[in-house]
Amino acid sequence: MKCPKCGAMLTALQLQDITIDKCHSCDGIWLDHGELEKLRSTGIKGVEESLEEEYGNPPAPMFSLDGYLRCPRCVDQGLRSNYVSYMQPVKMDHCIVCFGMWLDKHELDKLMDDKQQLDSVKVDKGMKAMFAGLRKRIKI
Ligand SMILES: [Zn+2]
Ligand SMILES: [Zn+2]
Numbered sequence: 001m002k003c004p005k006c007g008a009m010l011t012a013l014q015l016q017d018i019t020i021d022k023c024h025s026c027d028g029i030w031l032d033h034g035e036l037e038k039l040r041s042t043g044i045k046g047v048e049e050s051l052e053e054e055y056g057n058p059p060a061p062m063f064s065l066d067g068y069l070r071c072p073r074c075v076d077q078g079l080r081s082n083y084v085s086y087m088q089p090v091k092m093d094h095c096i097v098c099f100g101m102w103l104d105k106h107e108l109d110k111l112m113d114d115k116q117q118l119d120s121v122k123v124d125k126g127m128k129a130m131f132a133g134l135r136k137r138i139k140i
């Protein structure tokens with residue numbers, strides 16, 4: 001597959017049991033439908049950092065084909081930009097045909113952090129409820 005951003009060939013990388021496609025030229029990452037959820041469920045931290053450590057991050061000129069991103073899987077299908085977020089908005093481009101998504105450099109890590117923040121908020125709420133319950137019990 002070709003990078004929708006710069007046209008370089010994407011490299012398939014194995015992360016546990018998930019195969020993601022990474023562009024070593026512009027550092028973007030293509031995720032097929034459902035792969036983001038899988039990545040999140042593994043709880044891996046700093047995915048992009050560890051990929052760079054393992055595979056290197058060769059300096060490459062940043063350029064855009066024509067500013068219009070096309071899905072690397074579907075022929076001539078344009079990607080649509082939108083913002084996904086739990087806690088902080090992260091821009092991503094997705095394909096409305098195969099539901100894959102393109103994440104620019106650092107956007108994957110942002111998305112993963114985002115989910116972690118959400119989880120910690122959930123934990124806080126759970127803890128508060130637990131303490132509230134304890135306080136009640138102590139009064140009795
Ligand atoms: Zn690229
Ligand atoms: Zn597609």
